[in-house]
Amino acid sequence: DQQVKQNSPSLSVQEGRISILNCDYTNSMFDYFLWYKKYPAEGPTFLISISSIKDKNEDGRFTVFLNKSAKHLSLHIVPSQPGDSAVYFCAASKNSGYSTLTFGKGTMLLVSP
Amino acid sequence: DVKVTQSSRYLVKRTGEKVFLECVQDMDHENMFWYRQDPGLGLRLIYFSYDVKMKEKGDIPEGYSVSREKKERFSLILESASTNQTSMYLCASSYEPDRVHEQYFGPGTRLTVT
Numbered sequence: 001d002q003q004v005k006q007n008s009p010s011l012s013v014q015e016g017r018i019s020i021l022n023c024d025y026t027n028s029m030f031d032y033f034l035w036y037k038k039y040p041a042e043g044p045t046f047l048i049s050i051s052s053i054k055d056k057n058e059d060g061r062f063t064v065f066l067n068k069s070a071k072h073l074s075l076h077i078v079p080s081q082p083g084d085s086a087v088y089f090c091a092a093s094k095n096s097g098y099s100t101l102t103f104g105k106g107t108m109l110l111v112s113p
Numbered sequence: 114d115v116k117v118t119q120s121s122r123y124l125v126k127r128t129g130e131k132v133f134l135e136c137v138q139d140m141d142h143e144n145m146f147w148y149r150q151d152p153g154l155g156l157r158l159i160y161f162s163y164d165v166k167m168k169e170k171g172d173i174p175e176g177y178s179v180s181r182e183k184k185e186r187f188s189l190i191l192e193s194a195s196t197n198q199t200s201m202y203l204c205a206s207s208y209e210p211d212r213v214h215e216q217y218f219g220p221g222t223r224l225t226v227t
Binding site for chain 1: 122154218
């Protein structure tokens with residue numbers, strides 16, 4: 001039972017355009033959401049997060065939007081750069097019990113010059 | 114900066130061997146985690162630990178065990194390696210009181226079992 005879903009395995013975008021990566025979740029107990037970026041042969045690195053009490057969080061070129069009623073979040077990258085090419089993982093956490101993360105399967109973003 | 118290090122970047126072992134993967138973090142984090150990453154499956158939690166000598170099963174603990182004798186070190190053990198344990202193994206740590214749930218990852222160990 002997949003609780004965090006990233007339904008697009010890959011996404012191709014041209015440099016300078018907007019990249020939109022989507023994530024859906026099923027567990028209404030999730031109250032904190034994170035995006036990680038992973039380059040090949042490296043560990044994931046934290047990118048941006050959002051608490052369920054907010055609907056938007058922005059950090060430079062990266063913005064995460066949360067729609068709680070739809071159980072949907074998205075990561076916007078504007079403008080996209082070739083160095084953004086990586087696998088992006090959506091993750092969710094419950095504010096109860098142990099602070100573990102549930103990850104989606106990831107979306108590979110390719111930004112072409 | 115938080116640093117999480119893993120003992121090997123690449124490892125090749127034979128079926129049936131006992132395999133130890135070591136992870137060390139230098140930020141005095143309470144929580145440590147072991148994941149495996151496989152194509153099309155994302156990151157799956159194997160085991161985690163929230164304190165020295167404490168361990169909890171994750172989503173896929175079968176075939177694995179862990180050890181946490183010191184706060185900074187978390188070991189993953191494959192008692193008898195099998196080919197279906199060929200994978201990228203990622204260690205992570207986090208600071209419990211923060212409750213931000215941000216985890217810091219090591220560079221990963223690519224394990225091949227032949």
